[in-house]
Amino acid sequence: MFSGMMFIFAPLVVGYLFTLSNTAITQTINRATSYLIYVILSLMGLSLAALDNLGQNLQTIVQYTAVFFLCLGGANLLFLPLVDRWLPLQTEAAKSKLPLSSMALESVKLIVVVGGGLLVGILLPIDLSWVDTASEWILFILLFFIGIQLRNSGLTLGQILLNKHGMIIASVIIFTSMLGGLLAAWILDIGVFHGLAMASGFGWYSLAGILMGDAFGPVFGGASFLIELLRELVALVMIPMLIRTRPCTAIGYAGATAMDFTLPVIQTTGGVRCVPIAIVSGFILSLLVPVLMLFFVSLAN
Template identity: 35%
Template sequence: MKGSLIIVGFFVLGTLCGVFHLIPIDIVIDSKVSFYALCALMFSVGLSVGNDPQTLKNFRSLNPRLIFLPIMTILGTLAGSAAVSLILTHRSLTDCLAVGSGFGYYSLSSIFITEYKGAELGTIALLANISREILTLLAAPLLVRWFGNLAPISAGGATTMDTTLPIITRTSGQQFVVVSIFHGFVVDFSVPFLVTLFCSI
């Protein structure tokens, strides 16, 4: 939750800097700051995965049927995004699918979408994916009660290997830690491929 608020705070700060012209816009656009920030972010993700070989070892102990959990999360999210495009008639199907393909990974997906589709859709992606994370953090106990122990894992999307892992562990149980990390890893890995796919269509 704290991390989400910090991200939103920086977004608000950037918006204010843009509104009051505190930073020349030419510096930001011409220097491709967002591209270099994205490269640094991808490097950090790779570093964190490569630095924890135990995570990869734990994946081998998973029930093979649970491999389908991240696949169903991806398919369910894309189906929901497609349904939303029927309501938001001013947005194309591919725009909605691109936003949905963030799966809660707001920092990465919003940068990609801003690069491909512009700041407006990038901002929508940022807010939509932050909302997914916050809703998972707040609603995890209810999701377990109503839909079972796997529900908050699926709802968390790409965040289940980091920010939402503690609440999932507390509500679903310690035995779902490896499942949650595996789910987050697979969904997380799919984000750059799916977002760029839908942005380029």
């Protein structure tokens, strides 16, 4: 049952064994990871184009996206304010405005890449039988690079374990996302483990979409990508609104992106005290995305 999970998970583990001290190599790996994400997302678009009854499948993607997004976000926002009540956090006033439009543009680029792959597959008479195999091999390389990035992120195990706010926020996101995933699976009448796997993206839209697409096909992959992308876009708007009064809620809703993409928003609007909390909670969630998602995928198959 776990053989498929271990086969995919192995590159991540192997990558995590590498400690790099050369900055140039680290930067090259970071760039290569970004390029591979664009490549594999374009292949996801091609996979969508190869589907039979494409219009009906697009309706299913939209339906899955809406139900999961509402269930996951609702469950997160129902419990996160309790963390603010039990563990109040003092923040600092915002010092400058953020170019939210330019940050959101990065998310739009990824949508364009998927859409471009879809249009190419629809408009050009090309054989698409090779797409799934190519996606799997690129996924292995991508997971290997992600493992290296996680190992060289600069956080030690002690720093993670000693940050109470970060650990509690991550735990609440995991627990409430599982509840939301179960509710969405019940509403959509899909398998429980399918729902739990879909709930394990935590905002990492590129990897979540890739893993779900490889495991369950482009319908689940496309829906997972959009669910987590919507989380990030909503977080960009929500963080400046909530972080002064409910900082744990704002940081928690950002999910895995709190350690990278939404971190500048958190730092500028909430102050430096929020940065280690955001990094730790985001790191824990990022680390667990492939672990939990592949675990539930193995149980569903």
